[in-house]
Amino acid sequence: MSKARAVLMSEEELEALVNTGEDTDDEKVHGNLFYVVCVADPCDTFRCKRGKTCKLDDGNKPSCVCQVPSECPPSLNELDHVCGTDNKTYDTSCELFATKCNLEGTKKGHRLHLDYTGSCKLIPPCLDPELIQFPLRMRDWLKNVLLQLYEHDTTSPGFLTPKQRLRVKKIFESERRLHAGDHSVELLERDFEKNYHMYIYPVHWQFAQLDQHPSDRYLSHSELAPLRVPLVPMEHCTSLFFQECDSDKDKQVSFKEWTSCFGIKEGTVIF
Ligand SMILES: [Ca+2]
Numbered sequence: 001m002s003k004a005r006a007v008l009m010s011e012e013e014l015e016a017l018v019n020t021g022e023d024t025d026d027e028k029v030h031g032n033l034f035y036v037v038c039v040a041d042p043c044d045t046f047r048c049k050r051g052k053t054c055k056l057d058d059g060n061k062p063s064c065v066c067q068v069p070s071e072c073p074p075s076l077n078e079l080d081h082v083c084g085t086d087n088k089t090y091d092t093s094c095e096l097f098a099t100k101c102n103l104e105g106t107k108k109g110h111r112l113h114l115d116y117t118g119s120c121k122l123i124p125p126c127l128d129p130e131l132i133q134f135p136l137r138m139r140d141w142l143k144n145v146l147l148q149l150y151e152h153d154t155t156s157p158g159f160l161t162p163k164q165r166l167r168v169k170k171i172f173e174s175e176r177r178l179h180a181g182d183h184s185v186e187l188l189e190r191d192f193e194k195n196y197h198m199y200i201y202p203v204h205w206q207f208a209q210l211d212q213h214p215s216d217r218y219l220s221h222s223e224l225a226p227l228r229v230p231l232v233p234m235e236h237c238t239s240l241f242f243q244e245c246d247s248d249k250d251k252q253v254s255f256k257e258w259t260s261c262f263g264i265k266e267g268t269v270i271f
């Protein structure tokens, strides 16, 4: 029953249906007051992208239509709130994507994205020196993410492929020279110069992780979202960094743009 649409009908209604001679294979359960007719709903197995919902047309065929924002399930708590790139707080991401869908074809709709999770807050402007330091800290962070995965992988394998494991092992062994923790900008700068090769793979690896829908060597706004969205409220230079990263302003971050943002020279691609 959970996978089907339950329609409660009174005896008279069911009688009327039967009397019209309509052909029905539906299961009928006889109750005291109601007959319950279970109808397999084609929408149960029909998937729609964010902001859309499945609706049956006159011929009982499922199709995706824009969801009505007010029909989204309400937020359970403040953690469900999201801030849009229009600097407006939406109750849930469902409400944001439904709004975007209803604005389809307009400039406003095209520009509306999920900026970060949580209610909109004042994000201080990113100053030039901060923007310069940002890739430095981000590179270190990407490296640490990969090293943590490596450590998890040694106790319960499956996080990395054998090829990836081998590459990260080398970084892991060299990393021991630079103790984990918060490093000063000067130290990071020196380490980047000295151990440049250790920073290449994490930058390449992160690109490949994000470039999946489709995997075409370009990162769209939504492909960047898993990295950008949780980072924006913590790091106020995130949005500007990724905006600047798209140097030709075609709304996509190419692999070349990505590596140059992180100060990685062009060279062999190692995924
Ligand atoms: Ca892509």
Ligand SMILES: [Ca+2]
Binding pocket: 245, 246, 247, 248, 249, 250, 251, 252, 253, 254, 257
């Ligand atoms: Ca671009």
